[in-house]
Amino acid sequence: MARHKTYDCSAGCPVSATLDVIGGKWKGLILYHLLEGTLRFGELRKRIPDVTQRMLTQHLRELEESGLVHRQVYAEVPPRVEYSLTPQGQTLRGVIAALKSWGETYLGRKTPQQAAPKRRLAAVAGR
Amino acid sequence: MARHKTYDCSAGCPVSATLDVIGGKWKGLILYHLLEGTLRFGELRKRIPDVTQRMLTQHLRELEESGLVHRQVYAEVPPRVEYSLTPQGQTLRGVIAALKSWGETYLGRKTPQQAAPKRRLAAVAGR
DNA sequence: CGGAATCCCTCGGGATACTG
DNA sequence: CAGTATCCCGAGGGATTCCG
Numbered sequence: 001m002a003r004h005k006t007y008d009c010s011a012g013c014p015v016s017a018t019l020d021v022i023g024g025k026w027k028g029l030i031l032y033h034l035l036e037g038t039l040r041f042g043e044l045r046k047r048i049p050d051v052t053q054r055m056l057t058q059h060l061r062e063l064e065e066s067g068l069v070h071r072q073v074y075a076e077v078p079p080r081v082e083y084s085l086t087p088q089g090q091t092l093r094g095v096i097a098a099l100k101s102w103g104e105t106y107l108g109r110k111t112p113q114q115a116a117p118k119r120r121l122a123a124v125a126g127r
Numbered sequence: 128m129a130r131h132k133t134y135d136c137s138a139g140c141p142v143s144a145t146l147d148v149i150g151g152k153w154k155g156l157i158l159y160h161l162l163e164g165t166l167r168f169g170e171l172r173k174r175i176p177d178v179t180q181r182m183l184t185q186h187l188r189e190l191e192e193s194g195l196v197h198r199q200v201y202a203e204v205p206p207r208v209e210y211s212l213t214p215q216g217q218t219l220r221g222v223i224a225a226l227k228s229w230g231e232t233y234l235g236r237k238t239p240q241q242a243a244p245k246r247r248l249a250a251v252a253g254r
Numbered sequence: 255c256g257g258a259a260t261c262c263c264t265c266g267g268g269a270t271a272c273t274g
Numbered sequence: 275c276a277g278t279a280t281c282c283c284g285a286g287g288g289a290t291t292c293c294g
Contacts, residue, residue, distance in 0.1 A: 024266095025266080025267080052267075054269090055266090058267085
């Protein structure tokens with residue numbers, strides 16, 4: 001999103017800024033897996049089965065532009081490209097951990113499907 | 128309408144699950160502001176200047192469906208609707224705090240602008 | 255005041271094919 | 275293996291208007 005979305009409340013809302021950086025459809029997963037160590041392009045694909053190669057490439061590029069991911073190309077045949085987190089990327093560990101932790105609790109809690117709040121007869125109250 | 132994304136790696140990736148819930152364009156901000164207390168619709172709009180009423184309503188609905196936000200309607204004239212976090216929504220405090228904290232550091236650090244890693248070596252295609 | 259309903263356009267992102 | 279390049283569609287989201 002680095003260059004697409006343009007709500008530049010960049011200066012005012014760090015919360016959004018962070019979400020903008022890690023909020024892509026697959027960025028959270030990519031970062032999560034890279035936190036465990038360096039991975040080749042193909043390895044990332046295996047770990048994130050549903051991502052298309054196009055999206056994986058694109059998101060990796062954006063993460064690279066954001067300074068979170070390092071891309072190491074080896075001049076070999078066949079080609080080899082390894083992705084790893086930059087020092088700055090490593091600082092996301094706590095954030096990702098928080099997201100994961102909360103997500104686990106959330107998923108576990110809502111499993112039974114929380115009946116949709118029927119708003120047609122909205123709850124009314126006086127005061 | 129507009130159910131959020133539906134990549135149901137729901138079981139496998141809590142990180143994505145969380146991002147799916149708070150990753151909307153304005154959800155982070157909405158949650159952030161609601162963490163400070165109950166707010167009326169109009170008050171939220173003022174705090175998030177760039178959001179349109181349509182998007183604000185839509186995102187609030189999704190957050191409500193996710194069980195994070197409570198919507199309290201008062202049968203008055205003129206109408207009054209107050210939004211607040213549910214107990215479950217409150218559990219996001221730590222997550223939002225982490226996002227905010229990281230974002231502040233990130234924004235501060237990248238200010239000098241980390242020149243794009245131009246790999247325009249063989250790249251010819253422009254547009 | 256706080257929406258709901260319409261219109262409409264952008265662009266995220268999937269599928270597929272080709273390449274160094 | 276690790277990408278690029280195209281095509282293309284549907285969701286996301288802005289602006290505007292109408293309503294209880």
